[in-house]
Amino acid sequence: MFLKMVKNDFIRNKIVTMTVFLFITMAVILAASAIHNIANLIQGISSFQVSAVPADMTVMHAGEYDQAEIDQFTEQYRDHIAMQETMVLQNIDGSNIHFGQNQTMAGTIQDISFVVQNKHFDFIVDLDNEKLDVKEGFVAVPIYFMEQHDLEIGDTITVKSGWYEKAFVISDYARDFEMNSPLTSSKRFVINQDDYNEMLKMQAGELEYLIEFKLNETGDPAAVQTAYNEAGLPANGPILEGKIFAIFNSMSDMIVALVIIFISILLLVIASLCIRLTFLATIDEDIREIGVMKAMGISKKDIKKVYLNKYSVISAAAGIIGYLMSFAVVNLLNSNMRLYIASDLSGSLKYILSLIAPLLVYFMIVMYCKQVLKRIDKISAVEALRSDIMEGGKNRRYSFPLLQNKFFSTNMYMGLRDVGKRFKLYRLLLVIFIVCTFIVILPVNMYNTMNSPEFSSYMGIGKQDMRIDLRRTDSITEDFNKLQEELQNDSDIEKYAPYITSSYKVKNAEGTWDNMNIEIGDFSVFPLKFLEGRAPEGEGEISLSLAHAAKDGLNKKVGDEVTVRAGGEEQTLTVTGIYQDITNGGKTAKAHTSLGVNEEAVLWYIVSLDLAEGVDVRGKMDYYQNAYSTAQVNDIKEYTQQTLGNIIDQMGTVVIGGIAIAIIIAVLITALFLRMLLSKDMSQIAIMRSIGLTSKQISHQYMAGNLMVLLLGIILGVLAANFLGEILVSMAMSSMGAAKIKFVHIIWQTWLLCPLALMIAVGLTIFMSCRVAVKDDLSVVLRS
Incomplete structure (x- = not known):
């Protein structure tokens, strides 16, 4: 039964x-x-x-080093260290790598290195995760660049640097566990040992070193790092x-x-x-x-x-x-x-x-x-x-009498009146419209925020039109000074600010010394958004990224002091602010120029600049890229795209899927709700029709009520996505070094386009559902 x-x-x-x-x-x-x-x-x-x-x-180091000292350190800490290997990287500027029809990799924010495979660990693998074995004349190109420049296996890239020139055929995509992600600022091209030796002999690239350690199962990386720093081994x-x-x-x-x-x-x-x-x-x-x-x-x-x-x-x-x-x-x-x-x-x-x-x-x-x-x-x-x-026999309360209506048409008022009298019934529909709007708006806000130039504030840099990066070359200091002179005399430049990042020793919470990258410069020209405090403005001041200031970092608050070793001397700096940064593992710092440059461990020079009104950004970027071939010139949007491109692209797919799902849900639920509501009200509809109301007038009543619920749901859904969404995303991003995300709102999308799409889809559903339901045979309804 x-x-x-x-x-x-x-x-x-x-x-x-x-x-x-x-x-x-x-x-x-x-x-x-x-x-x-x-x-x-x-x-x-x-x-x-x-x-x-x-x-x-992994210790990244540029400059001279003594492998014998590293070997001695390794033997001393054999209870922690299983293996040690030093990889020598030959850094080639992107402008010196040619492919296709006179194209180069100039403008990339990535440091490009040519390497050979390690012997013991940190292997670079192919798409089958097998260790790469590259033949002479061939090269394995990182997936990042294969995607960026639409390179395919069998294509040719040519390296031209100084007296060195050689064409390589692409044999593999290279997966690199340590440098795979766009969030890492370096990428490794793998070549054959003979090709590598020739490149090294011709001094085609600047040398950099990865001093790498593989620990035992019981090895403590924190203990090894502390011992390494205390031993004064190379780590700039x-x-x-x-x-x-x-x-x-x-x-x-x-x-x-x-x-x-x-x-x-x-x-x-x-x-x-x-x-x-x-x-x-x-x-x-x-x-x-x-x-x-x-x-x-x-x-x-x-x-x-x-x-x-x-x-x-x-x-x-x-x-x-x-x-x-x-x-x-x-x-x-x-x-x-x-x-x-x-x-x-x-x-x-x-x-x-x-x-x-x-x-x-x-x-x-x-x-x-x-x-x-x-x-x-x-x-x-x-x-x-x-x-x-x-x-x-129940006593009925007559609220919202029709005689009090002074603003709406009779049919619209009756529809709104029905919602007011039976709000408990309509609230389910309201909640569903709020949720549907939330599903649409939250991914849209996330996508727009990540794709906005303002997202640079979560990458530890202020809002700017252009950014020129100078990496380590023999002429880097000369180029840096020359660039500043040219910018000073360039009438197209509204303002600019130079910044120098060096590696320093900083005393941690345990009293031992760690390495920390500190950027010095004038941070009032392109101000950051600070979670607490302000930028360093005077002598003896420093600001820390959220990850550095956290308990598992230096454990500092605004007003605390940090001890930094620079030029062989210790300086005590006062923390003036804490900012958000998702780059370099989230651990960066910015100090006043009085700290001084650590000349032995300069990592990179950066110049940020804004252009005068009406100046063509692309044209100016091309000019400085050609004038300084070793520089990386990007507008801030392109810089963000190169760093977060994968996440932005995938979030775009989620946006499209979210919109489609929300519209399907809203349409089906609306049709279901109206079917039930009109079925429940069929006797009432029959009475209204029997006293002379037309099907069209009755349809307008139900349309007015449901559209009002939809409009209210959209407004509350957008507000929830804007404010509650920021809290949820901030919680998710806090582990990356950004604990307070502020959405970038594109008003015409969040308040016009997306709500309009929902309103059109749901409005048509309401219209069709009401039109069909109120035209049933009146005599059948009255007899029932």
Whole structure:
């Protein structure tokens, strides 16, 4: 009997059943694919790490060094260190690398190095995660540049530097565990040992060194780093722990997966609200049948089972279909991962983990249904059988009388009046419209923020038109001074500011010395946005990035003092401000020029500048790029794009998907809600038509009420995405060094375009639903 009742209910409520089924399926697809993606990511990173054997501690150093001292240090700390290897990098400026039709890699923000494979660890691998073995005359190019310049295997790149010139055929894509991510500022091209020796002999590039350590399983990287610093060994660049490379490799895919999981949770909330709405409407329609069953002696448990079985079957079927479809969807989400981390993931773990989503959704839906069905316990057989009589005898409150209407047309007022009188019924629809708007606006805000020049404030630099980077060459100081003189005399330049970054020794919270990159210059010209305090303005002042100031860093607050060793002398600097920075592992600092330049450990020179009004930015960039061939000249938007390009591109896909999902949800829920509402009000509609109201007038009443709910939902949804969204994104980004994200709002998108798309889709649904429902045969309704 129960199976027959469930079957009849399916047939009677096809639209409702299919809508709920679709939402549960979509929630399972997104949740399962996100979990699948995370499982792939974990497995891919692990597999990549096994193949590449990355260093546990890497010291970047430019300048002379004594390998014998490093070997001695390694032997001294054998209880921590398993292996040590020093990789010699030949840095070639992008303008000296030619490809295609007279194109070069000039303007890249990446340091380009030509290397040969290490012998023991930190291997660079191919797309099958096999150690690269490059033949003479060939080169393996990092994936980053293959994507940036549309290079393909078989293409030729030519290196022209000084007297050196040689053409290389691209033989492989190069995966580099330590320098894969765009967030790292260096990339390694792998060539054959003979080609490398020739390049070295011709002094084609500036030399830089990676002093790398592979630790034992019980080795402590913090202890090794402290000992290395105390030994005074070469380190005029950053010292990086191996775990930071894993974070960089997984960051873009993890952000996308978290956003998708969040959207799937919202979908599940919508499905639950939809089920609640369906249950309440069904119980209301079946109140007499429930009374009959209770009068016949059927238990409450068996009555609930009639309704519960239906949604148990729906949840199980939706879970199975969603789980299977997630394997197709996941391929759309992990294209970046397949290229950068692992192309052929194997193993059954990810399939097992993906089952978490459908099982969790099933149990959540069933438990929620049981909670809603408790309403049946409160219905007695007598009340159920006499519900129509009792409702007819209730005293009704006549609020919002029509005579008080002075501003709206009669039909519009009646529609708005209905919402006011039955707001408890409409609030479910309001919540769903808020959630749909949130799903649209939050990814749009994230995309616009990351793609905006103002995002530079989260990268430790002020807002500016152009940025000129000078990397280490023999003539770097001469070029830096010459550039400043030219900028001073260039009438197209409104303002500029030079900055010098060097490596210094700084005393940490334990009283030992660490290396820290400190930038000096005038930070009032292109001011940063500070979380606390201000920029260093006078002698003896310094500001720290959030990661450096944190408890696991230097553990400093505004007003505290920092001891820095510069030029063989110790200086005590006062912390004046804390700012956000997601570059260089989030650990940077900025000091007043009185600190002085650490000449032995200068890392790079930067000049930031703004152009006068009307000056062509691209033309000016080309001029300075040609005038200073070793410089990297970028506008700030291009700089951000090169650093965060992968994340921005994937977020763009999420934006499109979010808009499509939100519109589908809004349309289906609106159609479902109106079907139930108009079915519930059919007798009232019949009375209105019998006293002379036309179908068109009645349709306008329902359209006015529902459109008002939609408009209110859009306004509240946009406000929630703007303010609550900032809090959620800031929490997610705090681990990267940006704990207070401020969205960049493009008003015409967030307040016009996206809401307009929702209003058009939902408006058409309301119009079609009302038009069909109120034209039913009047005599049939009155007889019923």
